[in-house]
Amino acid sequence: MKCRRCHAEAAVALPSHNAAFCPDCFLDFFSRQVARGIEEQGLMTKNDRVLAALSGGKDSLALMLELSRQGYDVTGLHIDLGIPGSSQAARAVVERFCARFGFKLIVRETKAEGLAIPDVKAAVKRPICSVCGKIKRHIFNREAREGGFTVLATGHNLDDEVARLTSNTLRWDTGYLADQGPVLEDSEGFARKVKPLWRLTEYETANYAFLMGLENHYAPCPYSQGASFSTLKGLWIDLEEKMPGRKMHFYQGFLSRGRAAFRSVAPADEEILAPCTICGSPTSSGVCGYCRIRSLVQERTAQDASASGLPE
């Protein structure tokens, strides 16, 4: 198989694009897809100050590297969740990555805020993944706001977006369907959120990470039940194999035709936001979700301390 552009030996086959590329031309293809994804959906400009969420996974590292190569003013933000056996490894990957390329990096530890995830898991009855997500979003937003960043970028790829869209569509969740897309505009107190890798599949970001020599191994979260949307992602692997290109066609059709239908029936967003009475973050419920979780964890810690004090 030959590279479509330079006719050298191809290294990456892309049936959905009816193409194959040698390593250099693939990296060029990847860059052009990122640039096109940013431009087509108006995600951001070179004047933006970009904060990139770095989990340590290949998608987030590929995002950071590629935005930097394209000349964006980008700073990494890693949140150390304090999960034994997982968080240390992820943080080390991110720190080595940023040191290697000379990237600016902010690290925040949830433990320093009284929210080490094992403590949260012990104190909160809801599924830990959704609670952890809420804490991370709060910190991302806060750091973007306090650091003067205009855009918050995440490494979500086409497979993530299509799996989420499929899940929302299977439930016909018109509220989520009205909002989904590669950009979520800023609103009072919330940074603009963008997904510059939305045109690229997980397979493509994996190839990019491999060809760029990125360190990709870290211990998966022990609390997560495997990758989210794994059933739907498996279904799309089948469908894409039978109908190459269908995945992108589905997502782009949604952006250009489907979403407008859901927006037309979405109730006007009349939620009134006010600063959280504890931390000042915008919230519709007096005290924000992050601060409520913190209170729960503090109560639980106080109870534990008092219980362990009894026998004395």
Add this chain to the structure above:
Amino acid sequence: MKCRRCHAEAAVALPSHNAAFCPDCFLDFFSRQVARGIEEQGLMTKNDRVLAALSGGKDSLALMLELSRQGYDVTGLHIDLGIPGSSQAARAVVERFCARFGFKLIVRETKAEGLAIPDVKAAVKRPICSVCGKIKRHIFNREAREGGFTVLATGHNLDDEVARLTSNTLRWDTGYLADQGPVLEDSEGFARKVKPLWRLTEYETANYAFLMGLENHYAPCPYSQGASFSTLKGLWIDLEEKMPGRKMHFYQGFLSRGRAAFRSVAPADEEILAPCTICGSPTSSGVCGYCRIRSLVQERTAQDASASGLPE
């Protein structure tokens, strides 16, 4: 496994309903699903004169039998397409079925109208399945109108509907999505069309046909490339196995929430219908599609006759 209702030995397992039934209770379940499907979506009443499209397949026979058992005034309509090796067998199944149960049956032959499908296939360049569908819909409509029927019923089941909905959704075809459902209201010159089996899967209608002793074998159409939507139906088999009940949930969610969104952005139907100048059927284009196909076949037949006359 025991029957959920009477605790006899179960014969049909229905994971999507979290149930299993013995033969008698399954037939009762089937009847209740048909009745509920008719009532929930307001398909028709006992005052309607129903024309049921009978292809000879298990779904159409199950439809006719069940509507009759429930006391509907139903007449069968079979269209003999004149396809060698297939049409004769299908017609014989339908005729034996109607004779056995004493059902009223109308049979129309496309050949008598100059439209034996092999001749159509030879004269028309477009894919034969879509042309054949157009001819059948024309005849269904005409017979409903001329026979004074108020409703035209077809044997489409939940799998057919879900596969079609999935196909429309993958393309975000907002026009089709605004219209899809178990009932298509009548409009000037077109009979109201209903799908009373929309709550039942292909597996369930197959079990019904088997338990009712219906003759189910006939030769498949030699022109058709296998069942329509077979890839999407295969995909739903996987999905339903992993998430039992999801299929019905998807379809009902569409009817109750999704469709309204597409209707809200659908352009008002401003197509002006007038009687076809040849046959009088409603059409937006002077001469209706059926009559245009007939003209093509007549021209081709005339050419063939003239060509075979040349050597003399």
